[in-house]
Amino acid sequence: NAGVTQTPKFRVLKTGQSMTLLCAQDMNHEYMYWYRQDPGMGLRLIHYSVGEGTTAKGEVPDGYNVSRLKKQNFLLGLESAAPSQTSVYFCATQDSGQGGYEQFFGPGTRLTVL
Amino acid sequence: GDSVTQMEGPVTLSEEAFLTINCTYTATGYPSLFWYVQYPGEGLQLLLKATKADDKGSNKGFEATYRKETTSFHLEKGSVQVSDSAVYFCALSQYNFNKFYFGSGTKLNVKP
Numbered sequence: 108n109a110g111v112t113q114t115p116k117f118r119v120l121k122t123g124q125s126m127t128l129l130c131a132q133d134m135n136h137e138y139m140y141w142y143r144q145d146p147g148m149g150l151r152l153i154h155y156s157v158g159e160g161t162t163a164k165g166e167v168p169d170g171y172n173v174s175r176l177k178k179q180n181f182l183l184g185l186e187s188a189a190p191s192q193t194s195v196y197f198c199a200t201q202d203s204g205q206g207g208y209e210q211f212f213g214p215g216t217r218l219t220v221l
Numbered sequence: 222g223d224s225v226t227q228m229e230g231p232v233t234l235s236e237e238a239f240l241t242i243n244c245t246y247t248a249t250g251y252p253s254l255f256w257y258v259q260y261p262g263e264g265l266q267l268l269l270k271a272t273k274a275d276d277k278g279s280n281k282g283f284e285a286t287y288r289k290e291t292t293s294f295h296l297e298k299g300s301v302q303v304s305d306s307a308v309y310f311c312a313l314s315q316y317n318f319n320k321f322y323f324g325s326g327t328k329l330n331v332k333p
Contacts, residue, residue, distance in 0.1 A: 111264075138319050149310065149325040150265075157319055165320075197264055201319065208314075209255065210321055212264035 109133055111213035113198050119219045120188045128183040128216050130198030138201040139181040140165075140210065141173060143194040150197065156181055188220045223248040225311050227324035234301055234331050242296040242327045244285075244311035252313040254278075254287050254294040259308045259326070268296075268309070301331045 114129045130139065137158050142150040152165030156175040170192060172184045185192060195217050199210040228243040246252065253272045257265040269278030274289035283298045294311060311324040 140321075147325060150323040152320065155319070199265075199321075209267045209270060210265075212257075212266065214264045 111200055111211050113213040113216050117217050121221050124188050125186050130181040132179055132200045136200035136202050140199040141183045142197045145194050190220045193220045223322045225313055225322050225324040227311050227327050230328040232329050236333050237300045240298040240301045242309055244294045246292050246313050248313055252315050255312040256285055256296050257310040303331045303333055306331045
């Protein structure tokens with residue numbers, strides 16, 4: 108039972124390059140989330156999904172796209188990376204949208220954009 | 222809108238000292254409240270939670286009580302260890318909503 112996994116763990120991009128971050132979960136959770144973590148700013152929600160085939164914007168969606176073609180996977184794409192997207196990216200899942208349910212986090216992807 | 226405010230860190234304590242990390246929230250209705258811990262190089266993991274007013278969440282010697290009258294959920298531990306060194310996040314979620322609101326995190330350093 109792997110829980111929430113993220114691929115890759117580290118990545119260095121040049122400005123303008125593109126990449127996709129993969130989040131996979133084996134907990135059969137409906138809800139999945141992408142956050143970015145920057146020093147002193149806590150976690151900020153980028154995009155989220157309440158089920159297969161659905162996505163929605165979070166607090167800081169600009170410059171990112173997402174897809175949820177399969178329930179167990181949630182992809183985060185950067186079409187044209189910028190230095191401002193240097194951050195640590197976390198995926199999280201949640202069993203239900205109701206209050207009281209915890210979010211489960213992956214180990215993170217550290218992205219550097221030069 | 223909903224939000225969470227935590228005391229700024231870092232907090233530096235000696236081993237066996239008493240720990241308090243303050244957390245206050247702004248929210249309508251009756252949110253659920255959480256404390257998460259992040260060890261270096263890892264993702265966040267749930268430390269404890271409380272789902273209604275006056276509930277006390279506890280785990281690994283940490284405690285926090287949901288105080289609606291003061292809109293607070295302060296984290297406490299009677300005797301910290303070096304292994305408690307980490308970043309602690311306070312968070313809230315609303316019933317029937319699918320988002321969490323996280324505080325900015327408080328880094329705790331415990332010295333031997």
